[in-house]
Amino acid sequence: MSVVESMEDFVNDFHTSLRENVLNVVPVDSTSRSSVEEVFNGFNNPFSDFNTDTKWRKYFSEKWGVVEPIEIHLGVRYDSRRNKISGMYEQTTVNDTFIYIPLLKTLEFIFRNDKVCNLIQEERQSDMYCDFCDGQYYKKHPLYSIFGTISQITGDNLGLNSILGYVESFSAKHYCRLCLTDKVLAQEVFSEDDPRMILRNRNLNEEHYKYLADNPNENSCYGVKRNSILNTLTYFNVSDNFVLDIMHDILEGVAQYEVKLLFEYMSCNLISGDSIPQRLYAFNYGFLERNNRPTKVNLQQAGNNIGLNASQTWCLIKNIPLIFGDVVPVGDKHWHLMLLLLHIVNIIFSPCISEGMIIFLKHLIKEHHQLFKDLYPRNLIPKHHLMIHYPECIRQIGPLIHVWTMRYEAKHRFFKKNLKNFKNLTKSLAKKHQLAIAYHWESCTIRGIESGPVSNELLSDLENSDFISEQLQIDISSEVMVTPWVKCQGTEYRSGLVVFLEFVDDAPVFGKIVKIFIKDGIYFLVSCMESEFIEHLHAFSVVEQEHCLVLKKPEELMYYKPFDLQMSYGNDHLFYIVVDCYL
Numbered sequence: 001m002s003v004v005e006s007m008e009d010f011v012n013d014f015h016t017s018l019r020e021n022v023l024n025v026v027p028v029d030s031t032s033r034s035s036v037e038e039v040f041n042g043f044n045n046p047f048s049d050f051n052t053d054t055k056w057r058k059y060f061s062e063k064w065g066v067v068e069p070i071e072i073h074l075g076v077r078y079d080s081r082r083n084k085i086s087g088m089y090e091q092t093t094v095n096d097t098f099i100y101i102p103l104l105k106t107l108e109f110i111f112r113n114d115k116v117c118n119l120i121q122e123e124r125q126s127d128m129y130c131d132f133c134d135g136q137y138y139k140k141h142p143l144y145s146i147f148g149t150i151s152q153i154t155g156d157n158l159g160l161n162s163i164l165g166y167v168e169s170f171s172a173k174h175y176c177r178l179c180l181t182d183k184v185l186a187q188e189v190f191s192e193d194d195p196r197m198i199l200r201n202r203n204l205n206e207e208h209y210k211y212l213a214d215n216p217n218e219n220s221c222y223g224v225k226r227n228s229i230l231n232t233l234t235y236f237n238v239s240d241n242f243v244l245d246i247m248h249d250i251l252e253g254v255a256q257y258e259v260k261l262l263f264e265y266m267s268c269n270l271i272s273g274d275s276i277p278q279r280l281y282a283f284n285y286g287f288l289e290r291n292n293r294p295t296k297v298n299l300q301q302a303g304n305n306i307g308l309n310a311s312q313t314w315c316l317i318k319n320i321p322l323i324f325g326d327v328v329p330v331g332d333k334h335w336h337l338m339l340l341l342l343h344i345v346n347i348i349f350s351p352c353i354s355e356g357m358i359i360f361l362k363h364l365i366k367e368h369h370q371l372f373k374d375l376y377p378r379n380l381i382p383k384h385h386l387m388i389h390y391p392e393c394i395r396q397i398g399p400l401i402h403v404w405t406m407r408y409e410a411k412h413r414f415f416k417k418n419l420k421n422f423k424n425l426t427k428s429l430a431k432k433h434q435l436a437i438a439y440h441w442e443s444c445t446i447r448g449i450e451s452g453p454v455s456n457e458l459l460s461d462l463e464n465s466d467f468i469s470e471q472l473q474i475d476i477s478s479e480v481m482v483t484p485w486v487k488c489q490g491t492e493y494r495s496g497l498v499v500f501l502e503f504v505d506d507a508p509v510f511g512k513i514v515k516i517f518i519k520d521g522i523y524f525l526v527s528c529m530e531s532e533f534i535e536h537l538h539a540f541s542v543v544e545q546e547h548c549l550v551l552k553k554p555e556e557l558m559y560y561k562p563f564d565l566q567m568s569y570g571n572d573h574l575f576y577i578v579v580d581c582y583l
Helices: 003-025 033-041 046-050 053-064 103-110 114-121 136-140 157-164 202-214 246-269 275-282 310-324 333-348 355-375 382-387 390-397 406-417 425-443 465-472
Strands: 070-082 089-100 449-451 455-458 479-482 485-488 491-494 498-504 507-518 522-534 539-552 575-577
Touching (some): 003 033, 003 046, 053 425, 089 425, 103 425, 157 382, 246 275, 246 310, 246 333, 246 382, 275 310, 333 355, 355 390, 406 425, 485 507, 498 539, 507 539
Antiparallel strands (some): 070 089, 455 479, 479 507, 507 522, 522 539, 539 575
């Protein structure tokens, strides 16, 4: 029995019992008895409106304005199905359909939220590349100042090549959807500035489409397989699609490939093969990475990867310098290759990027690829080549972290969790998803705050009470609310974590959260820390300053994410901060 059915029975029983008890004390000949009976007879059990799937779906669809999925008929095909009566397989017709979520209605639904509208309309004057609207493609587009249209198609490499009409094999001669570089020349050309690189454009694509039309026996022409239907749009062309997926390119491609090569080199020259996994599994990756620490690194499997998912790879490569920095001599070229990759990762995973950083990124990628070819008698993989286009793509559409597929991969969890009914699977999942989305937008707050258990403490009993009293402008004898953790706009802060406060003389100043207060907002009592970047460890060495405290709100931080305070492998007295982007 469901909770709704149980509550329905409980309310009915309570109503019946209450009715009998009340009527027992009202005389039969009383003039008010009929009025009392009328009140009880007019009672409607509120849970009766939700005791079936149809009823509660209808109620919440009307309440939240659920955007219903539309089933579109594609055609009919024949399939073999088992006859439940005879047990024999018979040929039967099957309707092929696909489920469409109306895009315009979805946008209307989202923009009913006033807070979303306010965020969209916020104007920001900056020379930084922080989102799509900062890119050259948006600024030069003739339509965006008035209306909207398809701006970019996002997806992984195979999906994008297929949708945009390019070859769907990365062993093909011309596999890149952004340039005409073939797979042989890709081992020598490491920058878009190289005169041998020819970038795709509308005119070149039209020539290739015409060639394919004139030569129907040809499968492709310079990597173009067919003319995409998206080219029929007035304000979009596939040659203007600058999306590259840094999750698959880096975290599930280049990073795992180069980590595997580095570990092979280290096991032959610097450390025993058994010590590598021992260090990896024994290292303390910190509180924030507790769910992403590598659980099983497979260095023996065939191929270029080491058996990790994207989040585990990101966690691993950030911490490799702290784990193995003590056994690798300073200046080692194989180690330098990994440090170059980490600098590249820090830039492309940054939420805001300056023009200077884009130029720096171009030179880093060129140096990285050239060093790889010098060190290893192997070919660069296609994902290495795609990295060459990162600088210009960022310049066109803003930081690539805003268009990566990590969020889509995370979305799979919802569908896997709800995978129970296999009859018309796509329709069932689409309906559940639309209800979940409606609930999310109905209940979520854009700038929501969650916190751990809150305790009221006397300010005078706290350490540094005079400083806190002065900063919060409250009497020292008053009480304050203290909590061990707080979550602001989805980011969790805890006592003991480190935040980025400011720049002083071009050096970042970090601070360790000592206490978290709630007083007309969230306040962090932070102990300031001096920092120095250690190139060999690709981390900031930090030392806590004595008697240097500040009180900060979350929105006053220079960077919204907190960091763990970490130690290198085998070290118990020096502390480091590993960042995941350029500050």
